Amino acid sequence: MSEKPWAGRFSLPTDKFVEEFNASIGFDKRLYKFDIKGSMAHARMLARQSIITEDEARIIISGLEKVLEEIESGRFTFSEDDEDIHMAVEKRLTEIVGPVGGKLHTARSRNDQVALDVRMYVIEEAETAKAYILNLQTVLVEKAINNLGVIMPGFTHLQTGQPILYSHYLMAYFQMFKRDFLRINDMVMRMNYSPLGAAAMAGTTFPIDRTFTASELGFYGPTENSVDSVSDRDFTIEFLSALSICMMHLSRFSEELILFSNPDFGFINLSDDYCTGSSIMPQKKNPDIPELIRGKTGRVYGNLMAMLTIMKGLPLAYNKDMQEDKEPLFDSVDTVLASLKIFAPMITKITVNEDKMREAAGRGYSTATDLADYLVRKGLPFRQAHHAVGKTVAYAIEMDKKLEELSLEEMRRFSSIIDEDVFKYISLDASVNSRNSYGGTSAESVMTQIKLAQGFLNENL
Numbered sequence: 001m002s003e004k005p006w007a008g009r010f011s012l013p014t015d016k017f018v019e020e021f022n023a024s025i026g027f028d029k030r031l032y033k034f035d036i037k038g039s040m041a042h043a044r045m046l047a048r049q050s051i052i053t054e055d056e057a058r059i060i061i062s063g064l065e066k067v068l069e070e071i072e073s074g075r076f077t078f079s080e081d082d083e084d085i086h087m088a089v090e091k092r093l094t095e096i097v098g099p100v101g102g103k104l105h106t107a108r109s110r111n112d113q114v115a116l117d118v119r120m121y122v123i124e125e126a127e128t129a130k131a132y133i134l135n136l137q138t139v140l141v142e143k144a145i146n147n148l149g150v151i152m153p154g155f156t157h158l159q160t161g162q163p164i165l166y167s168h169y170l171m172a173y174f175q176m177f178k179r180d181f182l183r184i185n186d187m188v189m190r191m192n193y194s195p196l197g198a199a200a201m202a203g204t205t206f207p208i209d210r211t212f213t214a215s216e217l218g219f220y221g222p223t224e225n226s227v228d229s230v231s232d233r234d235f236t237i238e239f240l241s242a243l244s245i246c247m248m249h250l251s252r253f254s255e256e257l258i259l260f261s262n263p264d265f266g267f268i269n270l271s272d273d274y275c276t277g278s279s280i281m282p283q284k285k286n287p288d289i290p291e292l293i294r295g296k297t298g299r300v301y302g303n304l305m306a307m308l309t310i311m312k313g314l315p316l317a318y319n320k321d322m323q324e325d326k327e328p329l330f331d332s333v334d335t336v337l338a339s340l341k342i343f344a345p346m347i348t349k350i351t352v353n354e355d356k357m358r359e360a361a362g363r364g365y366s367t368a369t370d371l372a373d374y375l376v377r378k379g380l381p382f383r384q385a386h387h388a389v390g391k392t393v394a395y396a397i398e399m400d401k402k403l404e405e406l407s408l409e410e411m412r413r414f415s416s417i418i419d420e421d422v423f424k425y426i427s428l429d430a431s432v433n434s435r436n437s438y439g440g441t442s443a444e445s446v447m448t449q450i451k452l453a454q455g456f457l458n459e460n461l
């Protein structure tokens with residue numbers, strides 16, 4: 001066991017199990033790239049401010065480059081007695097460059113260092129998440145364009161409501177993912193400030209230039225309060241929250257893919273290469289991927305709850321509890337990115353059973369509202385029209401007929417103001433295409449949505 005950099009005031013070496021329990025290296029090694037980049041910027045700044053010499057900075061930076069290279073080529077040995085990635089990098093640096101490596105930690109603490117590393121990690125993964133979301137949105141728009149004209153039942157309470165275009169349904173998900181994208185974007189704008197130089201919590205006695213390191217690392221600027229800088233994990237919570245909401249959208253979508261691909265619905269087919277079979281029932285094709293995404297939503301929510309709970313009673317500023325932020329964060333990032341990544345091609349490969357969808361849309365009296373609207377246009381107050389159509393539907397159910405299969409005479413029993421022209425209004429196509437209000441389901445309204453969506457994609461791709 002090597003001596004700890006902080007061993008000066010201790011009379012006993014760390015207990016073996018304590019060391020194991022305390023270590024974060026097993027998971028925070030994932031932050032190595034950000035840790036090293038941050039250290040390089042810090043060394044450059046120290047030299048610019050004459051806190052170390054230019055030569056020392058050069059030696060330190062080239063040593064850090066070596067460490068980076070060793071890690072990336074798999075030659076670096078991570079060891080538990082290094083405690084965390086920050087100490088592991090510094091120890092190896094000192095082995096490579098000698099005692100001058102020890103100057104790197106001047107005017108800095110692991111508290112601002114870890115806050116910096118995690119921020120940089122979140123910013124990078126946020127960009128990946130945004131790119132994956134845009135990719136999925138692109139797929140949705142393509143699908144919506146290619147299937148314009150396909151009619152499906154729209155549900156409320158999972159009961160047939162009104163017929164809608166399948167494209168309209170797909171574009172509803174486009175909107176959800178657009179909000180996810182913008183939420184992540186907003187979060188990055190709020191957190192894009194560098195905590196480096198907050199040091200342990202109170203700032204430092206050295207004449208550092210925090211604006212320089214912030215701009216070197218691509219931040220808008222330095223954070224304004226050193227105590228807050230090392231104790232803030234809002235950005236982790238915000239990211240976990242944005243990821244949870246995104247996962248909730250994927251999960252709702254998954255639920256519908258599962259339902260709609262069930263042969264009793266038969267609206268869509270999932271591609272064989274995205275499904276699995278049963279080991280006992282030869283006929284089965286199981287929608288495992290959407291099921292898994294629906295299931296994984298639980299752990300993504302759990303990670304958000306874990307993080308909120310970790311932070312809830314913490315006194316200012318840094319506390320070791322905060323080391324527990326990383327595993328939930330990494331797990332949610334991995335889970336949501338993988339889910340987004342698999343979703344896009346899965347959606348691309350879905351095929352639609354147009355006839356089944358249309359047939360289902362025609363069942364369940366989905367154009368009853370259109371009949372009521374027809375009566376309203378003829379002068380009947382909506383409430384009375386609603387009542388008359390309700391009676392008509394009850395009669396049709398009894399006769400086992402669809403609405404448009406009733407004769408004019410049959411319909412007139414419930415309202416004498418119905419004319420021959422009623423049949424023009426209660427067909428599926430008429431129902432869909434007359435919903436021409438802004439944001440409605442008519443082909444024209446859906447095309448407007450698609451145009452706006454394409455504009456959004458062009459702006460952000």
Ligand code: ARG
Pocket residue numbers: 024028083084110111114318320322323324
């Ligand atoms: N491994 C620690 C973490 O993840 C780094 C910061 C440790 N700071 C300290 N003062 N012990 O939070």
